[in-house]
Amino acid sequence: MKKLTTIALGVALSAALAGCGKQGEAPKTEEKAAMADDSGAMAAPAETKHGKGTATVTAIDSAKAQVTLDHGAIAELDWPPMTMGFAAKPELLKDIKVGDKVAFELDWDGKAGTITKLDKAP
Ligand SMILES: [Cu+2]
Structure with a gap:
């Protein structure tokens, strides 16, 4: 009551x-x-940085245009290896599947990353 x-x-x-x-x-x-x-x-002060690295794809959500990467160190951003999600246009994801090794580039605005290039690693 x-x-x-x-x-x-x-x-x-x-x-x-x-x-x-x-x-x-x-x-x-x-x-x-x-x-x-x-x-x-x-x-105004938000500054976009560009970085590149290699990763293993751990999850893909095409509907939300999101990909989760277990990525290696990214020198340009001073990042250690980690697993995290990124925004990615659906056309970048269409040939990618979970478990793929990929080479990628991203833009980082200080809060969120957007994949600008994503290719299967040779
Ligand atoms: Cu990360």
């Missing part, structure tokens, strides 16, 4: 908060503009 009460309270609270947000909509225009400026400033 105590649990139920807590849930009911939570629902009531979020409903109240949502109502609050709607009422305060009119004066929010300035706030929105300020926030847009902030995100612009934050996006």
Whole structure:
């Protein structure tokens, strides 16, 4: 019973908060503009680095355009060997399967990597 009460309270609270947000909509225009400026400033210093390496493919998700690579060290990015996921265009993945040894290149924006070249290792 105590649990139920807590849930009911939570629902009531979020409903109240949502109502609050709607009422305060009119004066929010300035706030929105300020926030847009902030995100612009934050996006500016992002620097994309390019690296290359070799890897074994451990997972492929064509629907999400994602590939997981167990990759060796990448000198350009100062990375040790590790297993991680990357974004990859479906056309780069079409001839690749799990277990393949590959040579690849990537762009790293500081948060996420995108495969720019992916070939089966000879
Ligand atoms: Cu990695």
